[in-house]
Amino acid sequence: MNYIAILKGKKLAATPQRLEIINLLSKYGHLNIDELYKLLVDKFPSLSLATIYKNIHIMTEKDFLAEVQIPNKKNVYELIKKAHSHVVCSKCGEIVDVDIDTTALFDAATQVSHFKLQTSSIVFNGTCPKCA
Amino acid sequence: MNYIAILKGKKLAATPQRLEIINLLSKYGHLNIDELYKLLVDKFPSLSLATIYKNIHIMTEKDFLAEVQIPNKKNVYELIKKAHSHVVCSKCGEIVDVDIDTTALFDAATQVSHFKLQTSSIVFNGTCPKCA
DNA sequence: CTAAATGCAAAGCATTTGCAAATAT
DNA sequence: ATATTTGCAAATGCTTTGCATTTAG
Numbered sequence: 001m002n003y004i005a006i007l008k009g010k011k012l013a014a015t016p017q018r019l020e021i022i023n024l025l026s027k028y029g030h031l032n033i034d035e036l037y038k039l040l041v042d043k044f045p046s047l048s049l050a051t052i053y054k055n056i057h058i059m060t061e062k063d064f065l066a067e068v069q070i071p072n073k074k075n076v077y078e079l080i081k082k083a084h085s086h087v088v089c090s091k092c093g094e095i096v097d098v099d100i101d102t103t104a105l106f107d108a109a110t111q112v113s114h115f116k117l118q119t120s121s122i123v124f125n126g127t128c129p130k131c132a
Numbered sequence: 133m134n135y136i137a138i139l140k141g142k143k144l145a146a147t148p149q150r151l152e153i154i155n156l157l158s159k160y161g162h163l164n165i166d167e168l169y170k171l172l173v174d175k176f177p178s179l180s181l182a183t184i185y186k187n188i189h190i191m192t193e194k195d196f197l198a199e200v201q202i203p204n205k206k207n208v209y210e211l212i213k214k215a216h217s218h219v220v221c222s223k224c225g226e227i228v229d230v231d232i233d234t235t236a237l238f239d240a241a242t243q244v245s246h247f248k249l250q251t252s253s254i255v256f257n258g259t260c261p262k263c264a
Numbered sequence: 265c266t267a268a269a270t271g272c273a274a275a276g277c278a279t280t281t282g283c284a285a286a287t288a289t
Numbered sequence: 290a291t292a293t294t295t296g297c298a299a300a301t302g303c304t305t306t307g308c309a310t311t312t313a314g
Contacts, residue, residue: 013287013289013292013293017294017295033278046296048296054280067203087247087249096245105237108233115228115258120257121254122237122255124238124247125251125252126248127248127250144269145313150269182270182271182272183269183270
């Protein structure tokens with residue numbers, strides 16, 4: 001994946017800080033602001049939290065990243081991918097992407113609410129195999 | 133519904149502030165902290181935001197209220213009821229409860245993740261009939 | 265009467281903003 | 290060379306905390 005080209009396609013400068021944020025999200029899947037900061041300071045000792053916030057914000061706005069809200073936890077960020085749901089372990093905090101078919105649920109919610117539905121945010125809470 | 137008895141059953145004093153918070157949530161369904169404050173100050177001119185925060189916190193802890201996270205909006209609170217999903221209008225912000233069957237989705241998520249799942253948080257985003 | 269809750273002010277975090285210096289294109 | 294980004298410090302906004310006073314049981 002050529003992240004430099006993607007960034008430029010979105011009119012964003014391919015700075016080392018940005019590329020490393022992307023690499024980390026690609027490697028770890030989901031990270032919150034603090035986790036990103038801790039992973040980044042080694043490489044960029046002068047790194048400012050403000051830079052992370054600004055970058056997360058603009059890359060989210062340009063639909064390159066997505067924010068995921070997990071109940072009772074800090075927001076985490078992930079690279080944009082095809083719509084999917086999340087499963088969270090309440091013991092260790094691990095977050096897993098799950099690609100499950102939500103069309104029936106959309107249909108049911110549409111019937112009950114009479115809304116025109118576009119997107120969904122679905123988070124399951126439970127215990128992962130390791131913690132079980 | 134006798135809210136005084138419910139509060140006492142949970143070892144919480146039935147103060148006028150608490151009872152009015154409950155009445156408002158019962159009437160409006162979902163409210164955020166600011167909305168509650170604005171609706172409460174008329175009746176309690178000396179009301180402090182800290183009181184609302186403390187009450188929301190303890191009543192949530194005692195499973196009398198639930199916090200609902202809506203993407204890109206402030207958290208709202210509702211009286212505890214049977215598990216349900218939420219539908220939000222992206223134009224006017226209206227939030228509607230929908231009681232839809234999520235067992236198939238739980239099963240699918242369990243199969244994919246191998247987690248033992250307990251709860252889910254499901255929020256749909258779309259346009260309500262009035263705004264359509 | 266005593267235990268809990270309220271209201272105020274101060275403190276604590278997370279996030280945003282303004283701006284000068286540095287960097288990317 | 291110009292526009293964008295970075296990093297710092299200050300500011301903002303939301304939530305929590307400590308404590309004296311008031312209220313509920």
